[in-house]
Amino acid sequence: MPRLPxxxxxESVIDGALVxxxxxxxxNGRISTHPMIPLYDRENGRIYxxxxxxxxxxxxxxxxxxxxxxxxxxxxxxxxxxDHEVLVQGDATVVEDDVHRGWERLLPIWSRKExxxxxxxxxxxxxxxxxxxxxxxxxxxxxxxxxxxxxxSEPEEFVIEQ
Amino acid sequence: xxxxDIERAKKIEEKAVVTALDEGGYPFSVTTDxxxxxxxxxxFRQPEGVARRLRGEASVLKSHITPLQSxxxxxxxxVLLQGKVRAExxxxxxxxxxxxxxxxxxxxxxxxAEVSVPQxxxxxxxxxxxxxxSFSPWLPLFSRVLRxxxxxxxVASAIPVAVGAVAAARGGSFSPLLFVLTLVxxxxxxIGVNTANDYFDxxxxxxxxxxxxxxxxxxxxxxxxxxxxxRGLAGFSSLSFLAAxxxxxxxxxxxxxxxxxxFMAAGFFFSIFYTMPxxxxxxxxxGEASVILGFGPVLVCGSxxxxxxxxxxxxxxxxxxxxxxxxxILYVNEIPDRVxxxxxxxxxxxxxxxxxxxxxxYWLLVIAAMAAVVxxxxxxxxxxxxxxxxxxxxxxxxxxxxxxxxxxxxYAMIQAMSDNVKQFVYIGVLLIASYLASIxxxxx
Numbered sequence: 001m002p003r004l005p006x007x008x009x010x011e012s013v014i015d016g017a018l019v020x021x022x023x024x025x026x027x028n029g030r031i032s033t034h035p036m037i038p039l040y041d042r043e044n045g046r047i048y049x050x051x052x053x054x055x056x057x058x059x060x061x062x063x064x065x066x067x068x069x070x071x072x073x074x075x076x077x078x079x080x081x082x083d084h085e086v087l088v089q090g091d092a093t094v095v096e097d098d099v100h101r102g103w104e105r106l107l108p109i110w111s112r113k114e115x116x117x118x119x120x121x122x123x124x125x126x127x128x129x130x131x132x133x134x135x136x137x138x139x140x141x142x143x144x145x146x147x148x149x150x151x152x153s154e155p156e157e158f159v160i161e162q
Numbered sequence: 163x164x165x166x167d168i169e170r171a172k173k174i175e176e177k178a179v180v181t182a183l184d185e186g187g188y189p190f191s192v193t194t195d196x197x198x199x200x201x202x203x204x205x206f207r208q209p210e211g212v213a214r215r216l217r218g219e220a221s222v223l224k225s226h227i228t229p230l231q232s233x234x235x236x237x238x239x240x241v242l243l244q245g246k247v248r249a250e251x252x253x254x255x256x257x258x259x260x261x262x263x264x265x266x267x268x269x270x271x272x273x274x275a276e277v278s279v280p281q282x283x284x285x286x287x288x289x290x291x292x293x294x295x296s297f298s299p300w301l302p303l304f305s306r307v308l309r310x311x312x313x314x315x316x317v318a319s320a321i322p323v324a325v326g327a328v329a330a331a332r333g334g335s336f337s338p339l340l341f342v343l344t345l346v347x348x349x350x351x352x353i354g355v356n357t358a359n360d361y362f363d364x365x366x367x368x369x370x371x372x373x374x375x376x377x378x379x380x381x382x383x384x385x386x387x388x389x390x391x392x393r394g395l396a397g398f399s400s401l402s403f404l405a406a407x408x409x410x411x412x413x414x415x416x417x418x419x420x421x422x423x424x425f426m427a428a429g430f431f432f433s434i435f436y437t438m439p440x441x442x443x444x445x446x447x448x449g450e451a452s453v454i455l456g457f458g459p460v461l462v463c464g465s466x467x468x469x470x471x472x473x474x475x476x477x478x479x480x481x482x483x484x485x486x487x488x489x490x491i492l493y494v495n496e497i498p499d500r501v502x503x504x505x506x507x508x509x510x511x512x513x514x515x516x517x518x519x520x521x522x523x524y525w526l527l528v529i530a531a532m533a534a535v536v537x538x539x540x541x542x543x544x545x546x547x548x549x550x551x552x553x554x555x556x557x558x559x560x561x562x563x564x565x566x567x568x569x570x571x572x573y574a575m576i577q578a579m580s581d582n583v584k585q586f587v588y589i590g591v592l593l594i595a596s597y598l599a600s601i602x603x604x605x606x
Contacts, residue, residue, distance in 0.1 A: 018227065018229055018234075018235055019225070019227055019235070021179045021181070021191060021223050021225070023181045023189035023191055023221065024189070025183070025187070025189065029219055030219055030221070030244045030260075031181050031182070031183065031189055031219060031220060031221040031244065032221065032242070032244070033179060033181050033189070033191070033221040033223040033242055034223070034240070034242065035223070035225040035227070035238075035240050052275075052282070053281070053282040053285040053286065054275050054278040054279065054281060054282045055278055055281065056281060056282070056285045057281060059285070060285075065187075067186075067187050067188045067189070068188070068189060069181060069188055069189030069190060069191050071179055071181075071191035071192070071193070073177070073179070073193045074176060074177070074193075076229055077227065077229065085192070085193060087190065087191055087192070089184075089186075089188040089189070089190070090188075096289065099289070100299070100300035101300065112233075113233065113234065114233060114234040114235075115232065115233040115234065116233070116234055117234075124301060124305065125301055125305040125306075125308060125309050126377070127272070127275060128299040128300075128301055128309070128387055128389065129275070129279065129282045129299055129387050130275055131299070131300075132282070132286075132299050132300070141188075142188075144190075146192075146211070149193070151192050151193060151194060151209040151211060151212065152209055152210050152211060153210070153211045154211040154212075155211060155212065
C-alpha cells in the first residue's frame with residue numbers, strides 16, 4: 001500500500017511525532033494506553049512501534065486482539081508545524097521473527113527522532129534486554145483529524161482502503 | 163479508587179488522552195482538559211464532536227516529555243488510569259479503578275528496566291517454546307564474554323601480580339615467562355571467582371533482589387538477562403578454575419610443589435568460599451577480609467614467590483596496601499547494594515554498619531594502607547620512591563567526598579565507584595613505577 005491517502009499536513013503530524021499515545025485492548029476488556037515512539041514508513045503507509053521485551057505486555061495484548069488506536073497530539077511533540085490532532089485506528093500485527101536485530105531496519109526513521117539512538121545501540125552490552133525489540137506493525141483503517149486540535153468539533157474522517 | 167494517582171495525574175500539565183472503545187471495537191482517543199471532581203474522580207469538558215464515542219470502559223493517559231533542541235526528549239513521566247467513563251450534565255466523569263505511573267525522576271530508566279526483567283524473561287520463555295530452543299539476547303561474542311566475566315575487573319588481580327613481580331625484580335629475580343604464566347593463570351582464576359560469585363549470588367537470591375545494579379555493583383546480571391544458563395555459568399566457572407589450576411600445576415613443578423600448592427589452596431579457598439555455601443564468607447561479614455587477604459598477601463607474595471622461590475618481609479609489607487585498596491573496591495561497591503544485600507541475608511561489613519561507620523571505615527582502610535607504605539620505607543623494606551604512592555591520598559579525598567555526598571543513591575554513586583577503582587589503579591601504577599625507577603636508577 002502506498003502512503004496514506006490523507007492530506008499532507010495530517011500525514012506530516014504522523015511522520016514528525018516524537019511520541020504518540022498507543023492504545024490496545026486487554027483481554028479483560030480494559031484499555032491500555034502508553035506513550036510510545038511512532039515510526040511512520042511513508043513507503044508502505046504503515047505505522048510501526050517497537051517494544052522492548054522488557055515492556056512487552058502490550059505486545060501480548062496485540063497478539064490477542066490487533067485492534068489499536070494511535071493518537072498524535074501536542075504541537076511540541078508532533079514536529080512543531082501543525083496543531084492538528086490525528087487519530088489512527090488500525091489492525092496491528094506483531095513481528096517477532098528476529099527480535100535481536102529485525103527492528104533495526106526501522107533505525108533510520110527512529111534516528112530522525114532520536115539522533116543519539118545509534119550511539120546508545122553501540123552500548124548494547126549495557127542494556128542487552130532493552131535492545132531485544134518486537135515490532136508492532138499497524139495497518140491503518142481509519143484516520144480521524146481535528147483541524148487545529150479543535151476537539152469540540154466533529155473530526156474529519158478518512159477510511160483507508162485495504 | 164487510588165486517589166493518589168489522580169493527584170499525580172493532575173500534576174502533569176498536558177492534556178489528558180481519553181480512550182474508549184468505539185462501535186467497531188477499536189480504541190478511540192481524544193485529548194481533553196480535565197479537572198479533579200468529587201471523590202477523586204476526573205471530570206472532563208465533554209468534547210462535543212466525539213462525546214458519543216466515549217462511554218464505558220476507558221483509559222486516561224496523562225504524559226509528559228520535554229523535547230530537546232538537538233532531537234529526542236527527556237523528562238519522561240506518565241500516569242495511566244483505567245476505569246469507566248459516563249456522561250453527566252454535559253460533562254464526562256471518569257472514575258479510575260486501576261492506575262500505573264512512571265516518572266524517570268523518581269525511578270531512573272535503568273531501574274525501571276531492571277524491575278521489568280521478569281516480564282522480559284516471560285517473553286523469552288514464550289519465544290523459546292515457540293521456536294523450540296532456548297532464547298538468549300543477542301550480543302557480539304566479545305561483548306557477551308565481557309559481560310559474563312566482568313573482564314575489566316581483572317585489573318584488580320593483574321596489578322597485585324605485577325607488584326609482586328617488580329618487587330622480585332628489585333631483588334634481581336625476574337622470569338618473563340613465569341610472569342606471563344602467572345598473569346594468565348590468575349586471570350583465569352579471577353574469571354572463575356567472578357562467575358562463581360554470580361552463580362551463587364543468584365542461587366542465594368541476592369542478585370534477584372537487587373533492582374538497582376550499576377556497572378560496579380549488583381553482579382554481571384548474566385543469569386538475570388539469560389545471557390547464559392546457570393549450568394553454563396557453573397561450567398564456565400569450573401573450566402576457568404581448571405585452566406588456572408593447570409597453569410598453577412606447571413608453575414608448581416617449576417618452582418616447588420608444596421609452596422605453590424599452598425598459595426593455590428589459599429587463593430581457591432578465599433575465592434570459592436567467598437559466596438559458596440556452607441561458608442559464604444561474604445554473607446558473614448568476612449568477604450572484605452578474604453578479598454584483602456586474597457588479592458594482597460596471597461597474590462603479591464605468590465607472584466613474588468614464583469619469581470624468587472621465597473617470601474620476603476618486603477613482599478609482605480607491599481601486599482598490605484595493594485590488598486587493602488582492592489578491598490576498598492569491594493567495600494565501596496557494596497554501598498549501593500546495602501539494602502538488597504540485607505534483604506537476602508548477605509550481611510557484609512557495609513550492610514552491618516550505618517553511614518557514619520561505613521565512611522569512617524573507608525578512611526581507616528586508606529590510612530592503614532598508607533601507614534604500611536610509610537612503615538615499609540622507614541624500615542627500609544620498601545624503596546624510598548614508593549612514598550610517591552602517598553599522592554593517592556589526594557584522590558582518596560575525592561572518592562570520600564563523592565561517596566559521602568551520594569551515599570545510598572545507587573546511580574549517583576556510579577562516579578564515586580569509578581573513581582574508587584581508579585584509586586586502586588593509581589596506587590598500583592605508582593608502586594610499580596617506583597620499583598621500576600628504583601631498579602633503573604639504583605636507588606635504595
